[in-house]
Amino acid sequence: MTEKRLYQTVARSILDMIESGSYPPGTRLPGERELAERFDVSRVVVREAEISLEALGRVEIKVGSGVYVRDPVAMTGLALPRVTPFELTQTRLLFESECAALAATMITDEQIAGLEATIERMKTAPHDTDDGEAADRDFHLQIAQATDNEANVFFLKTLWRMRTEIDPVKRVYSAVCHADTSHRVNEHSEVLEALRARDPGAARIAMRGHFSRLLEALLDASERQAIEDARRRSIENRERFLKSAIGA
Amino acid sequence: MTEKRLYQTVARSILDMIESGSYPPGTRLPGERELAERFDVSRVVVREAEISLEALGRVEIKVGSGVYVRDPVAMTGLALPRVTPFELTQTRLLFESECAALAATMITDEQIAGLEATIERMKTAPHDTDDGEAADRDFHLQIAQATDNEANVFFLKTLWRMRTEIDPVKRVYSAVCHADTSHRVNEHSEVLEALRARDPGAARIAMRGHFSRLLEALLDASERQAIEDARRRSIENRERFLKSAIGA
């Protein structure tokens, strides 16, 4: 049960400190020197522990400033595949439409109320701000949560991480979403109506429609030069992947 | 473009060495001292780099022996959520059925031939052996690959990691799969037929049927005591999750 290497036990201890709530996201952890003394290890070991936590995305190390607790939006280690905006949206269409259909069969009144509030937030908040994006995310996340399936929630969060953490995807998505705002709100409302009616088929169709329109906007935008670059890179990535998959 | 901290550039360099193919999975990397000299940094930095790679699951450090390249089955950092067998199967049903439908619209003859070979492998290999399991995995993976979407492939691999790396899931799945073998082969054949006919609807239905039967077997098995425990634990996990989600 006990870890072999010292840095792992220290990392575990630091993680406990974080998860106990003593250090909420954004706060600074004690300095390396202090932690080294507290755990009775050398500074090197403390830093190794912090580096491993940084690799896992749990903390952020700022030189000359300190080590800060990160908000674990979806706590997977990093290393997402380099998907294209098109691929991501297609997968979201597949997955989230089925989630919506499933959610329609088991969503509670409280959860529907939550979705209403989120849509309201979306109407007020400017489209391309952080708050507007967060409302968008919450809408989709709440539907996944309504399926009462942690695997679905996990994948939804991972999909969102792809949208926000993969650079070419991030760029294209923000460019596209900047345009249509009222559209999105209307489409979300359609989904909500289907959920309120507990109609799986309608929910599926509404969600598919939502992403179909996004896909269209994406394809339009992809005619621009910058996006063409990303697409080209995706092709060689795919070839590389297929080649390595054959070997495996 | 260049990383700020030294250990990150070194980690990047080591990763390049690995991905260039010079060090296939399982092989040993050069020793810390040699790498330190080669990159002209101290041993401390090399170890920090290797620790970060270890946290990301790319290498395995064995004390007194060396640093070994790990097989990146699905290269995410670790930290999968604790899903139950039921949740996993439900998500697979949702996701893989849609993948099959999409694959039916764009699968190539070569890929169909590959699927045939995989089913053949499944018939010969004993059900519960590693080889039989690998064939099962390959069947589902090849369908995801036929969608020509890296995000789909990534999620398929992640689903499979959940099946093999999450302990309660692993136990239950192996117990269930031990029983029906010819069933599975038949069901896979049905899916293949639909793909060969390029019929998305039939592919979707065949795959849903495949997982529906798995789901049934799972529910039967869940009446046993050990699985009841896992289910109980899943409920408190879910509650904990919901509570934390409200706070976020």
Add this chain to the structure above:
DNA sequence: GCGAAAAAATTGGACAGACCAATTTGTCAG
């Protein structure tokens, strides 16, 4: 020759102490 036990070499793990660079904080002149 062969095989097991012992010795030597290799490798990662950890420590101490020192110095550097980035950042933050405190202070003081204007």
Add this chain to the structure above:
DNA sequence: CTGACAAATTGGTCTGTCCAATTTTTTCGC
């Protein structure tokens, strides 16, 4: 109150040394 400068804090890195686990080589009995 503000801006510039100095000091303190904090993470980053190096050198060198020693330890423990592991692997390789040697040795020696049979």
